[in-house]
Amino acid sequence: MTASETRRQIVVAADRLFYERGFEATSFADIAGAVRLSRGNFYYHFRTKDEILQAVIAHRIDATQAVLDAWEAGADSPAERILSFVRILITNRTAIMAHGCPVGTLCNELSKLDHAAKDDAVRLFTLFRGWLVRQFTALGREADADALALHVLMRSQGVATLATAFRDEAFVRREIDDVAAWLTAQCPPASPPASRPHP
Amino acid sequence: MTASETRRQIVVAADRLFYERGFEATSFADIAGAVRLSRGNFYYHFRTKDEILQAVIAHRIDATQAVLDAWEAGADSPAERILSFVRILITNRTAIMAHGCPVGTLCNELSKLDHAAKDDAVRLFTLFRGWLVRQFTALGREADADALALHVLMRSQGVATLATAFRDEAFVRREIDDVAAWLTAQCPPASPPASRPHP
DNA sequence: CGCGCCGTAGGACATTTGACCTAAAATCTT
DNA sequence: AAGATTTTAGGTCAAATGTCCTACGGCGCG
Numbered sequence: 001m002t003a004s005e006t007r008r009q010i011v012v013a014a015d016r017l018f019y020e021r022g023f024e025a026t027s028f029a030d031i032a033g034a035v036r037l038s039r040g041n042f043y044y045h046f047r048t049k050d051e052i053l054q055a056v057i058a059h060r061i062d063a064t065q066a067v068l069d070a071w072e073a074g075a076d077s078p079a080e081r082i083l084s085f086v087r088i089l090i091t092n093r094t095a096i097m098a099h100g101c102p103v104g105t106l107c108n109e110l111s112k113l114d115h116a117a118k119d120d121a122v123r124l125f126t127l128f129r130g131w132l133v134r135q136f137t138a139l140g141r142e143a144d145a146d147a148l149a150l151h152v153l154m155r156s157q158g159v160a161t162l163a164t165a166f167r168d169e170a171f172v173r174r175e176i177d178d179v180a181a182w183l184t185a186q187c188p189p190a191s192p193p194a195s196r197p198h199p
Numbered sequence: 200m201t202a203s204e205t206r207r208q209i210v211v212a213a214d215r216l217f218y219e220r221g222f223e224a225t226s227f228a229d230i231a232g233a234v235r236l237s238r239g240n241f242y243y244h245f246r247t248k249d250e251i252l253q254a255v256i257a258h259r260i261d262a263t264q265a266v267l268d269a270w271e272a273g274a275d276s277p278a279e280r281i282l283s284f285v286r287i288l289i290t291n292r293t294a295i296m297a298h299g300c301p302v303g304t305l306c307n308e309l310s311k312l313d314h315a316a317k318d319d320a321v322r323l324f325t326l327f328r329g330w331l332v333r334q335f336t337a338l339g340r341e342a343d344a345d346a347l348a349l350h351v352l353m354r355s356q357g358v359a360t361l362a363t364a365f366r367d368e369a370f371v372r373r374e375i376d377d378v379a380a381w382l383t384a385q386c387p388p389a390s391p392p393a394s395r396p397h398p
Numbered sequence: 399c400g401c402g403c404c405g406t407a408g409g410a411c412a413t414t415t416g417a418c419c420t421a422a423a424a425t426c427t428t
Numbered sequence: 429a430a431g432a433t434t435t436t437a438g439g440t441c442a443a444a445t446g447t448c449c450t451a452c453g454g455c456g457c458g
Contacts, residue, residue, distance in 0.1 A: 006406085022311040024223045027444060038408045043446075100307050107364045108299050108307060112221040122364045150361060150370055151377070158357025162349060165306045165321045171349055178350070205434085226416055240435045242419070400458095407452080414445075424435070 007045050007055075009035050015056045019095075019102045023053060023109055050117065057120045060102070064124060068131045078135040079183055082152060085132070086179050089159055089172055097167045101160035103128075128153060139187040148186065155179055206244050206254075208234050214255045218294075218301045222252060222308055249316065256319045259301070263323060267330045277334040278382055281351060284331070285378050288358055288371055296366045300359035302327075327352060338386040347385065354378055 013034040017026040028049060032042040046052045071081050089096060099105065103124045110118040132149035141148055159175045162168075212233040216225040227248065231241040245251045270280050288295060298304065302323045309317040331348035340347055358374045361367075 020311065022223065022308065024221065025312055028446090029444070039445090040409055040448085041407050043448095044406075044408095047446080049445085099311055104360045104364075105307050105311070108304050108360065109221065111363050112219065112298055112304070113224055125361070125364050147370075147373060150365075150367075151374070154354065154357035154361050154374060156357070157360040158353035158355070161303045161307065161356040161360065162324070162353050164310050165303075165324050166349075168349075171346075174346060175350070175353060201434090227418085228416070237436050237438095238418090239420085239437065242417095243434065246418080248417075401456105403454105403456085405452105405454090407450105409448105409450085411448080412446085415443085417440105417442090419440075420438085422436085422438100424433105426433070427431085428429100 006035075006037075010037070010042070010045055010052070011055045011059045014052045015059060018053070018056055018106065020099050023049075023106070023115075024113065050115075053115075053117050054120070057106075057117060057124070060124055061127065064127050068127065072131070072134070078138040079187060082132065082135050082183060083180055085128070086152065086156060086176055089156060089163070090176060093163070093169060093172055096160050097163050097169070100164040101157060104157045104160060125153065136187075141187060152179070205234075205236070205240075209236070209241070209244055209251070210254045210258050213251050214258060217252070217255055217305065219298050222248075222305070222314075223312065249314075252314075252316050253319070256305075256316060256323070259323055260326065263326050267326065271330070271333070277337040278386060281331065281334050281382060282379055284327070285351065285355060285375055288355060288362070289375060292362065292368060292371055295359050296362050296368070299363040300356060303356045303359060324352065335386075340386060351378070 010031060014026070014031045017030055017034060021030075028042065029039060031052065032039050035042075046055070071084055074081075076084065103121070107118070107121045107125065109115075110121050129146070129149050132152055133145045136142075136145035136148045155175065159172055163172050209230060213225070213230045216229055216233060220229075227241065228238060230251065231238050234241075245254070270283055273280070275283065302320070306317070306320045306324065309320050328345070328348050331351055332344045335341075335344035335347045354374065358371055362371050
């Protein structure tokens with residue numbers, strides 16, 4: 001096995017474990033075990049947990065960017081793209097009801113730990129935020145695109161958190177429908193300006 | 200110092216530390232140090248970390264219940280009461296931007312740890328949920344009171360999470376205003392039914 | 399071919415940390 | 429002062445982290 005391939009496997013396994021159990025609760029040995037490496041060999045690739053965290057975040061950023069790029073390259077309208085984003089909550093409902101949103105929970109945990117990589121994790125949010133801003137701008141809402149983007153992110157996060165707490169799939173679907181309705185009201189052909197963000 | 204008083208101090212200190220650093224990241228010694236107790240004395244009051252967690256959750260439930268009762272005993276209208284709840288985000292903005300929502304982040308962490316006390320933590324949410332249901336019922340929305348309650352909780356959680364990530368106070372205020380506007384649209388004297396929850 | 403180099407892999411320590419426990423001193427109660 | 433309660437100062441044990449050392453196999457080179 002080549003070193004970079006081994007490394008990649010480690011990052012993928014760590015990514016999953018950090019998501020499922022949290023960063024703090026995942027031990028070096030847990031990750032090594034998941035990839036079937038001895039501790040010593042593991043150390044050859046990553047010397048500290050923080051290094052792994054850095055790599056995991058970088059990996060997530062790449063993966064996220066790829067998904068967003070693909071959506072933006074597709075034929076969907078900006079509004080449909082935004083809905084694609086929100087529907088992640090449905091697609092990943094099982095994982096989310098068990099472990100929450102990967103981005104939100106990581107940012108929360110790193111904030112509490114006051115971890116050096118905190119800001120890097122927030123960049124994941126920033127990625128989505130910027131992408132959403134572009135979609136809303138394309139919908140003719142350049143003036144308040146950022147407020148709208150944050151609003152969509154806010155709703156996703158809120159739904160994810162409550163989904164984890166209550167494990168209520170009907171609630172998730174209801175709220176997704178509500179976002180869809182809100183979105184339609186935001187960017188219609190021509191209707192009275194809705195009561196939303198006044199930035 | 201009487202035992203129950205010492206115990207109370209321990210719970211208060213543990214509550215703060217669990218909130219600020221997280222449950223997993225807070226050690227026995229951290230709590231003992233915060234109350235200036237020897238580890239042994241600490242052990243006299245609580246034998247395991249899980250016992251402390253139980254006590255902290257019970258303490259939070261009591262405190263929450265007291266606040267909700269006070270609000271319900273006050274002269275405010277149900278709509279104003281709901282706004283009081285949402286405005287906690289403003290009142291506690293400093294703490295929330297640093298450590299998130301105490302309820303949401305605890306539930307998230309315990310979910311990941313698959314901790315036995317997970318469901319007890321969710322009861323904190325349930326407390327708010329039931330209280331909100333009563334307010335919406337009083338506003339004449341008994342039919343969808345629960346969906347509306349969850350919607351308000353969802354927004355609070357989303358705002359808290361993003362507030363922690365971006366530390367943007369203006370965003371928080373904007374979203375609070377938006378909830379207020381939404382609330383007005385929900386339960387007005389008599390207006391066309393808004394596009395909200397269809398449970 | 400023989401030899402040393404290097405990337406890769408695996409195991410054997412050493413150190414630290416944190417949860418959990420005990421014995422006995424100090425303090426309070428009656 | 430007897431007896432219960434509270435506090436202190438230790439100590440144990442397992443898990444986690446950090447570091448080193450050996451081994452194997454390909455490969456360039458004299």
